[in-house]
Amino acid sequence: MISFSHVYKTYPGANHALVDVNLNIDRGDFIFLTGPSGAGKTTFFKLLSGFDKPTSGNIKVLGDHVNALSSSAIPSFRKKIGVIYQDFKLIDDKSVIENVSLPLKVQGAKEKYIQKRAEEVLDQVSLSHKHRAFPVQLSGGEQQRVAIARALIHHPSLLIADEPTGNLDPSLAEEIMGLLEKVNAQGTTVFVATHDLEMVKRKKKKQVQISAGVVNAVP
Amino acid sequence: MQYLRLFFQQLYYSWTKKLSLQLTTVMVLTGSFLAVGLTLTALQNFYKAVNTVSDKFEVSVYLEDNSEDEKASKVKKIIESSGLFSEVRFIDKEQALNDFKTKMKSHIPSFILEEKEVNPLPSSFSLKMKKELNTKAGFEQLNRFASSLLTETQVDDVSYGQAWMEKYASFLQTYKTLSFGFILFLLASVILIIGNSIKSSISQRRKEIEVLELVGATKAYIRMPFILEGAFLGFLSASISILLSYFVYVSIVTTAKQNMGLLAADISVSFLNAPLCALMCFLGAIVGAMGAAICIQRLNTGWAAVNE
Ligand SMILES: Nc1ncnc2c1ncn2[C@@H]1O[C@H](COP(=O)(O)OP(=O)(O)OP(=O)(O)O)[C@@H](O)[C@H]1O
Numbered sequence: 001m002i003s004f005s006h007v008y009k010t011y012p013g014a015n016h017a018l019v020d021v022n023l024n025i026d027r028g029d030f031i032f033l034t035g036p037s038g039a040g041k042t043t044f045f046k047l048l049s050g051f052d053k054p055t056s057g058n059i060k061v062l063g064d065h066v067n068a069l070s071s072s073a074i075p076s077f078r079k080k081i082g083v084i085y086q087d088f089k090l091i092d093d094k095s096v097i098e099n100v101s102l103p104l105k106v107q108g109a110k111e112k113y114i115q116k117r118a119e120e121v122l123d124q125v126s127l128s129h130k131h132r133a134f135p136v137q138l139s140g141g142e143q144q145r146v147a148i149a150r151a152l153i154h155h156p157s158l159l160i161a162d163e164p165t166g167n168l169d170p171s172l173a174e175e176i177m178g179l180l181e182k183v184n185a186q187g188t189t190v191f192v193a194t195h196d197l198e199m200v201k202r203k204k205k206k207q208v209q210i211s212a213g214v215v216n217a218v219p
Numbered sequence: 220m221q222y223l224r225l226f227f228q229q230l231y232y233s234w235t236k237k238l239s240l241q242l243t244t245v246m247v248l249t250g251s252f253l254a255v256g257l258t259l260t261a262l263q264n265f266y267k268a269v270n271t272v273s274d275k276f277e278v279s280v281y282l283e284d285n286s287e288d289e290k291a292s293k294v295k296k297i298i299e300s301s302g303l304f305s306e307v308r309f310i311d312k313e314q315a316l317n318d319f320k321t322k323m324k325s326h327i328p329s330f331i332l333e334e335k336e337v338n339p340l341p342s343s344f345s346l347k348m349k350k351e352l353n354t355k356a357g358f359e360q361l362n363r364f365a366s367s368l369l370t371e372t373q374v375d376d377v378s379y380g381q382a383w384m385e386k387y388a389s390f391l392q393t394y395k396t397l398s399f400g401f402i403l404f405l406l407a408s409v410i411l412i413i414g415n416s417i418k419s420s421i422s423q424r425r426k427e428i429e430v431l432e433l434v435g436a437t438k439a440y441i442r443m444p445f446i447l448e449g450a451f452l453g454f455l456s457a458s459i460s461i462l463l464s465y466f467v468y469v470s471i472v473t474t475a476k477q478n479m480g481l482l483a484a485d486i487s488v489s490f491l492n493a494p495l496c497a498l499m500c501f502l503g504a505i506v507g508a509m510g511a512a513i514c515i516q517r518l519n520t521g522w523a524a525v526n527e
């Protein structure tokens with residue numbers, strides 16, 4: 001379902017962010033990606049989600065050769081995944097509900113269905129009452145939850161979450177983790193980057209560690 | 220349908236968030252299209268004038284005073300076999316005199332020609348040139364034919380306002396070439412102006428475009444609103460410019476008629492016909508879409524990171 005083979009990512013200035021990454025993830029897994037700041041977690045997710053290309057190596061996700069996708073094939077790949085970005089990537093002049101609806105809008109889904117799903121996912125992240133607000137009117141944690149709702153609205157097969165609870169208080173963080181587990185239970189593969197080692201221990205899920213660009217699966 | 224909604228959204232953004240830039244753009248574009256419209260109007264009227272004049276345009280071949288009938292028919296054969304004329308009419312001395320009298324009477328009623336005098340008018344052929352020969356090349360052909368005709372012994376003179384018609388034909392040719400060059404130049408600048416306006420729309424929404432890409436929007440989804448915006452700018456400006464050029468046209472014609480009096484009464488001018496107006500609006504839309512299409516070519520490759 002996810003396979004990395006000999007993947008390297010080197011940023012300009014010989015900055016080796018990922019070094020020879022080899023990894024296989026099964027469908028339906030729940031995986032934590034851990035590692036210190038600057039280890040390469042976000043870089044790893046950028047390659048996984050087709051946001052950026054690796055310097056070398058092969059990446060296969062959901063049957064697509066992500067590193068070799070043509071620009072016209074990328075949209076259909078993106079429709080299969082949901083991504084929660086570390087910097088949220090919300091559109092400032094669109095309301096919460098408009099932001100959340102975007103993945104279904106670009107697919108040309110029916111307005112009624114979009115409305116229904118948007119309300120559902122906003123309810124799941126406990127933000128129904130703010131659906132008319134604009135991102136600037138929200139706290140960091142609220143923005144993060146909008147980003148989570150947007151990543152879930154189109155029922156992706158793979159959910160990639162880059163520190164989805166980084167801005168949340170412990171009880172809200174627990175709630176969101178619970179939501180991600182529920183999504184996982186429905187069959188979505190979930191990949192979560194986090195600094196919260198306590199939680200990783202508690203959840204007893206699979207874990208992939210990354211340190212200075214070197215990736216190791218924790219047994 | 221979806222694109223239409225996105226397009227209206229894009230229009231709303233542009234006309235609320237950068238109103239003054241939009242207005243400036245539309246004004247400059249309207250100015251350019253105005254120049255295109257007036258150039259075309261003038262061209263259309265010059266051509267119309269050529270047709271009106273050439274309807275009346277006649278070539279007269281005057282025969283020697285004592286030429287015999289048989290020789291006249293030889294001249295007629297030469298004229299007919301040239302293939303330049305659609306009508307060949309013989310006017311003998313008597314008829315020429317009658318024509319002359321009636322003409323003079325209508326101008327100066329008291330004019331009376333003394334009957335007993337000798338008829339000084341020669342017999343002649345009056346020829347109408349074929350319509351399709353109303354070109355520079357056609358007139359050159361006519362010139363050659365006229366000089367060859369003059370070598371015939373019984374032909375006294377060939378007259379057809381050579382110089383004037385020739386000048387007009389070559390003026391028209393030059394004007395046509397120049398105006399097409401001018402229009403091309405204007406259209407090129409229109410493309411640039413619209414391209415720049417679209418570029419500013421894009422940079423205004425750059426972040427949003429990235430997000431759209433990341434949630435799986437296709438190239439068409441992202442680009443179409445900008446292309447439609449470009450087409451709209453072109454169409455709008457072309458339409459406004461047609462209205463404006465109509466006012467310019469009317470005021471020029473009115474002043475001309477007032478100041479030139481009788482002279483103007485004979486000249487009939489007209490505004491761009493409906494098909495040409497439609498063509499201009501259509502052209503505006505096409506050129507606008509082109510301007511937008513050119514500047515969004517590198518807009519999104521699908522790889523958000525690679526765009527940055
Ligand atoms: N666009 C970029 N250009 C150059 N270097 C980059 C770029 N993005 C990341 N890097 C470098 O790559 C390395 C890994 O960065 P990355 O963002 O993947 O770390 P991270 O594990 O997500 O850290 P954090 O936990 O702080 O989010 C860092 O050394 C960083 O400086």
Ligand SMILES: [Mg+2]
Binds near residue numbers: 041042043086162
């Ligand atoms: Mg990171």
